[in-house]
């Protein structure tokens with residue numbers, strides 16, 4: 001394959017067919033190549049190799065410039081791979097310096113198998129593809145290998161869109177695929193347990209969307225199986241990776257807001273507000289398990305615990321506000337709220353709803369400490385209100401901080417403050433942290449043990465609705 005084809009494939013040129021693009025993408029990921037579109041060249045940062053595409057070297061001045069580039073690159077320890085023009089074969093400007101091969105081997109290829117190619121299947125696929133460009137120095141590279149969806153057209157469309165070389169309608173084919181190292185489950189909740197247990201039995205690392213199981217017992221069973229097999233896992237609590245949330249976490253850890261005394265989290269959405277909406281699997285307790293509690297409630301519990309530590313006991317209530325859709329009974333809750341007591345003595349409130357007129361996807365978290373306070377709203381996810389006691393009462397008050405590269409993760413996505421991250425970016429961080437652990441690095445904090453604990457808190461809220469009593473987490 002010519003250098004120009006490789007360059008065009010990596011630059012997303014529509015003239016290059018999907019099969020060729022997939023082949024180039026696969027090899028590029030293995031080698032750690034990062035397309036540098038601005039320069040229309042290839043930059044192999046992990047292996048200290050530079051690719052240079054020179055349209056034409058005809059006069060001596062151009063020749064000297066290129067030679068100077070080669071000398072400087074060699075001095076800095078880079079190997080240069082050069083192509084003259086778009087239609088000439090690639091030539092190596094200097095012989096490899098001996099480091100190239102061993103550093104290529106150090107880039108671990110992680111084969112991804114995806115189960116469920118709907119909304120979150122697309123979300124995870126884009127996230128995996130963006131890891132090498134966001135962390136070019138990473139010693140691993142995800143390679144999309146196999147996607148399964150029980151709807152044939154969905155499986156095929158996903159394979160085409162994200163360039164999975166193989167697609168199936170049976171998720172078992174993903175687990176059996178020898179090139180799959182990680183099975184990532186983005187199907188309906190009722191599928192999570194069976195696929196996760198089979199993946200763990202096959203020795204594959206497992207990612208899963210939240211809620212990990214339909215019940216706390218299912219979540220605990222999955223977490224135990226993965227732990228027994230010594231595998232890495234990840235549950236996608238992506239909101240916690242938002243730079244503003246991670247910044248608040250830093251402020252809390254540094255004691256800047258003092259000891260947290262009380263906080264509140266409300267995740268209010270409108271997708272189930274109108275009874276005229278379709279009956280999706282989410283409204284079926286058999287398939288989904290919990291309703292709003294498992295869906296947005298799990299994010300909310302994860303967030304509360306990230307900021308204030310483990311929840312000890314709860315008392316809550318739940319309701320199904322829209323009881324019927326498309327002449328079918330809704331068999332799980334639309335709404336839940338709870339009072340929360342944390343192990344460290346802090347108090348909190350929790351409210352989640354999929355049936356609230358007004359908000360779209362409003363996840364709001366606020367807290368108060370002995371020296372300050374914060375407030376964050378996911379609908380304005382690139383800013384946060386922070387109050388730090390200064391001793392000057394007249395000047396004290398909330399400050400609106402706009403996120404920028406000095407806040408956690410932000411600089412990976414945008415060089416300029418105020419440009420802002422998007423919802424997709426939080427999933428990119430989530431998948432990066434997962435695969436970093438798979439590649440032998442620091443494991444992600446959002447593993448299945450964490451997800452199982454979250455499920456236990458959700459279970460306690462649901463139980464307390466029945467018993468009408470304060471309920472200890474893990475009592476059931």
Ligand SMILES: NC(=O)c1ccc[n+]([C@@H]2O[C@H](COP(=O)([O-])OP(=O)(O)OC[C@H]3O[C@@H](n4cnc5c(N)ncnc54)[C@H](O)[C@@H]3O)[C@@H](O)[C@H]2O)c1
Pocket residue numbers: 115116117118119120121148149150151154169170171186187188189191209210211236237238295
């Ligand atoms: N982290 C988040 O913010 C977030 C957001 C939305 C959904 N989720 C979670 O993601 C998961 C999927 O939700 P979604 O909104 O993407 O659902 P979806 O309905 O859009 O997609 C689910 C896909 O799974 C496929 N599927 C169903 N049964 C299957 C089977 N037996 N084998 C293979 N594929 C099968 C469906 O055909 C569909 O394409 C759920 O667990 C949900 O709770 C998480």
